[in-house]
Amino acid sequence: MPLLTTLAGDALNAYGFSRGAESAGAFELISTTILGSSATSVAFTSIPSTYKHLQIRASARTDRALGVDSFTLRLNSDSANNYYSHLLFGNGSAVTATSLGANNIIYAGRTTDSSNTANAFAQNLVDILDYALTTKNKTIRSLFGADTVGGYPWQGIHSGVWNSTAAITRIDVLPGVGPNFVTGSRFSLYGIKG
Amino acid sequence: MPAGVSAITPLANLTLGSAQATITFSSISQAYRDLILVVSPIATTTGNAGRLRLNGDTGSNYSWVQMYGDGTTAASSQSTSSTELIGLQSETTQTATVIHITDYSATTKHKSVLSRSNNTNAISTVVNQRWANTAAVTSISIYMTASTTYAAGSTFALYGVSA
Numbered sequence A: 001m002p003l004l005t006t007l008a009g010d011a012l013n014a015y016g017f018s019r020g021a022e023s024a025g026a027f028e029l030i031s032t033t034i035l036g037s038s039a040t041s042v043a044f045t046s047i048p049s050t051y052k053h054l055q056i057r058a059s060a061r062t063d064r065a066l067g068v069d070s071f072t073l074r075l076n077s078d079s080a081n082n083y084y085s086h087l088l089f090g091n092g093s094a095v096t097a098t099s100l101g102a103n104n105i106i107y108a109g110r111t112t113d114s115s116n117t118a119n120a121f122a123q124n125l126v127d128i129l130d131y132a133l134t135t136k137n138k139t140i141r142s143l144f145g146a147d148t149v150g151g152y153p154w155q156g157i158h159s160g161v162w163n164s165t166a167a168i169t170r171i172d173v174l175p176g177v178g179p180n181f182v183t184g185s186r187f188s189l190y191g192i193k194g
Numbered sequence B: 001m002p003a004g005v006s007a008i009t010p011l012a013n014l015t016l017g018s019a020q021a022t023i024t025f026s027s028i029s030q031a032y033r034d035l036i037l038v039v040s041p042i043a044t045t046t047g048n049a050g051r052l053r054l055n056g057d058t059g060s061n062y063s064w065v066q067m068y069g070d071g072t073t074a075a076s077s078q079s080t081s082s083t084e085l086i087g088l089q090s091e092t093t094q095t096a097t098v099i100h101i102t103d104y105s106a107t108t109k110h111k112s113v114l115s116r117s118n119n120t121n122a123i124s125t126v127v128n129q130r131w132a133n134t135a136a137v138t139s140i141s142i143y144m145t146a147s148t149t150y151a152a153g154s155t156f157a158l159y160g161v162s163a
Helices: none
Strands: A027-034 A042-044 A053-060 A069-075 A083-090 A095-103 A106-111 A122-129 A138-146 A154-162 A171-175 A186-192 B008-015 B022-025 B034-040 B050-054 B062-069 B074-082 B085-088 B096-102 B111-119 B123-131 B140-144 B155-161
Touching (some): A042 A186, A053 A069, A053 A106, A053 B096, A069 A122, A069 A138, A083 A106, A095 A106, A095 B074, A106 A122, A122 B111, A138 B111, A138 B123, B008 B022, B050 B111, B062 B085, B085 B123
Antiparallel strands (some): A042 A171, A053 A186, A069 A106, A122 A138, A138 A154, B008 B155, B034 B155, B050 B085, B062 B074, B062 B123
């Protein structure tokens, strides 16, 4: 019996960081939003289906007043309870593993908020795999960090699933509580070829 | 940015031909949105760790929170006042770390540094850090604790991400 078997429908992609000059590559910018004023959400719309995977890179802060907020996603405007999330994170003293579902959003990371040190924003890097494939439910994985002196420090990894085989054409990024992302928050969407 | 053009641009690439104590990326272009630092170092002695500083800042202006597992234990720790950034696993065999610095050129934000790292002693870590300074990042210095050195064959690569 081979140690490694391939199931039908599996995808295995490998990407390398180039050592040379810039060229036509596999990682392309689709859209960037930098907030000039507070906003209740940020939307990536009319997402082209020509890539293999998507990545969101965000630097975000909300106006909640707790010390931390959540960074969440809604796909194709589906607000039904079709999302499940799994969280593994550390808060500086303990590691927590938990799951959330069924929900009407995916919990993809954390943000800082108005109780945190001024000028402190949280990083969220979210990968959405096979987003245009109509034979798979959609999965995400994320790496995030919200270092918040005066609040709750958090960093960790999340995973999530949207129980739909529809190709993703729209992503709404929402604060968990908010109600708003604040000025300066930045959200960039990239397409990864495969 | 036009379609068909990569949003990740190599900025600098170094493979050590001999042992070196400090590696510095300087005069970093401000033309990008994020930086990605890919480091695969080899330490000349075991038991020490890699560190970073931004813009040569040696003050207590860094804070960090980390989560790590060593095959038997998962734990988290933090520091709210540090003189350096952490998170570069180092061993006498090759290790791997990818570090993201988002909005490195934004002068309205403290700088966020997010990394994943592992070494051959079966330690895997995730670290989130903040440099409490709104200055644009123009240099990154990488060094080892206890004044030890990186060995020949260590690789350090810096990339700019457009947005």
